[in-house]
Amino acid sequence: MHEKADTVAVTTGETSDCESKQDHLTLIDHHNGQSYDLPIIYGSVGPNVIDVRRLYTDTGYFTFDPGFTATASCNSKITFIDGENGILLYRGYPIQDLAEYSDFMEVSYLLLKGELPTAAEKARFEHDITYHSMLNEQIAYFYRGFRRDAHPMAVMCGVVGALSAFYHDSLDINDSHQRMIASYRLVAKMPTIAAWTYKYAVGQPFIYPRNEMYYAQNFLHMMFATPCEPYHVSSVLARALDRILMLHADHEQNASTSTVRLAGSSGANPFACIAAGIASLWGPAHGGANEAVVSMLTAIGDKCNVPEYVRRAKDKSDPFRLMGFGHRVYKNYDPRAKIMQRTAHEVLDALDKKDEPLLAVALELERIALEDEYFVKRRLYPNVDFYSGIIFNAMRIPTTMFTAIFALARTVGWISQWNEMIEDPGQKIGRPRQLYSGQGPRSFKRLNQR
Numbered sequence: 001m002h003e004k005a006d007t008v009a010v011t012t013g014e015t016s017d018c019e020s021k022q023d024h025l026t027l028i029d030h031h032n033g034q035s036y037d038l039p040i041i042y043g044s045v046g047p048n049v050i051d052v053r054r055l056y057t058d059t060g061y062f063t064f065d066p067g068f069t070a071t072a073s074c075n076s077k078i079t080f081i082d083g084e085n086g087i088l089l090y091r092g093y094p095i096q097d098l099a100e101y102s103d104f105m106e107v108s109y110l111l112l113k114g115e116l117p118t119a120a121e122k123a124r125f126e127h128d129i130t131y132h133s134m135l136n137e138q139i140a141y142f143y144r145g146f147r148r149d150a151h152p153m154a155v156m157c158g159v160v161g162a163l164s165a166f167y168h169d170s171l172d173i174n175d176s177h178q179r180m181i182a183s184y185r186l187v188a189k190m191p192t193i194a195a196w197t198y199k200y201a202v203g204q205p206f207i208y209p210r211n212e213m214y215y216a217q218n219f220l221h222m223m224f225a226t227p228c229e230p231y232h233v234s235s236v237l238a239r240a241l242d243r244i245l246m247l248h249a250d251h252e253q254n255a256s257t258s259t260v261r262l263a264g265s266s267g268a269n270p271f272a273c274i275a276a277g278i279a280s281l282w283g284p285a286h287g288g289a290n291e292a293v294v295s296m297l298t299a300i301g302d303k304c305n306v307p308e309y310v311r312r313a314k315d316k317s318d319p320f321r322l323m324g325f326g327h328r329v330y331k332n333y334d335p336r337a338k339i340m341q342r343t344a345h346e347v348l349d350a351l352d353k354k355d356e357p358l359l360a361v362a363l364e365l366e367r368i369a370l371e372d373e374y375f376v377k378r379r380l381y382p383n384v385d386f387y388s389g390i391i392f393n394a395m396r397i398p399t400t401m402f403t404a405i406f407a408l409a410r411t412v413g414w415i416s417q418w419n420e421m422i423e424d425p426g427q428k429i430g431r432p433r434q435l436y437s438g439q440g441p442r443s444f445k446r447l448n449q450r
């Protein structure tokens, strides 16, 4: 890779023509003495962007931003994050208010349609989601092709991708009605798919959705009921799960959402795009972190071992990281983590598990890390995954299902973002370029000459 320092300089200014004024950033290429104006586009809140769409055509340069740390990949009206101040808004509403006063069905409507529903709209939406929660019976046979010890996320990728082979009447992505049917189907069927993934793993019969039950309650019922006896879903646990679903419902252009958008940008069908999102979410640096948090807290085992793990997390020669700490965007407390911490206490109180050792270890870890210079300097705070695992653990949800539940919650965000992308008149197939640093052209040598 060649670096030529101080070749390009930038200044900001304003261009005017007889029609309009346009703020711009001027790029001066000292290499060839030319300057280029790059338009600035203003967002409603948050950072503005420099429009580099014509940069390559006009200058021959690409921008270089692996990991997209300074790149807005799309124009969106769905979710806003201010990582410096720990703010998360869905369609303008603070996550704290939604977690306190709303519920997952209302939040789903909000994300999908842009506004909070009226009472009648909400009732209609809940009805429609409820009445799409059953799976085509063929799908029950589809599960049998998997090994029983498969990771739930592996099964979820396969089953959700396979929905495109079952629901042919909602595959025309240019028809807004069909797009909405596919969206409802995904939101409605995801609890059934996730719960059946668990049932398959433990060798129990699939439990069918019940239309009189609310979304989170229905999921817990399909997870834990058996045909042998009635099963009562605790209202505290159903409410806690509902809140977890709200907190995970969308999060701007994270890795899995960007994956859904990129897959969808080629015109791929929605079920396949969501399967791609599930694959991306699975990784331990993303949705897999909640699973890793519980493994870490279990390995720490006791409060007195916390300093040793904090020392290891700071040691650059040790690959160990504090799971559930740090975030690409939040450089302040993740607002979802605070709500999660409160929910963890509520759930453990309700279950009479206040002395849960994992919680004690988590609180001690949080206390020590938040006072430690290493974490303070790098602005590493607990993220949403830090407490969700403790709550799931208390609910008897097995560790391998944590990320599957995250996928269930995030589906409405993914499909809202996918819809927004398809409706965007400026939408193009996603096709990043690269900085090539490999061999230049060279002569091919035949096998007998090498």
Ligand code: ACO
Residues within 6 Å of the ligand: 284, 285, 286, 287, 289, 313, 314, 320, 321, 322, 323, 324, 325, 326, 327, 328, 329, 378, 380, 383, 384, 385
């Ligand atoms: N433990 C110890 N050190 C950390 C941690 C951590 N959890 N996270 C970041 N750091 C350090 C890095 O070593 C680096 O230090 P340096 O500047 O001395 O080299 C600095 O903090 C910045 O870290 P990056 O990895 O550059 O930050 P990035 O934005 O790329 O990564 C990420 C963010 C992946 C979330 C990271 O913080 C991490 O791996 N956390 C643990 C996994 C986790 O909890 N993921 C869940 C994210 S939330 C979600 O997906 C729902």
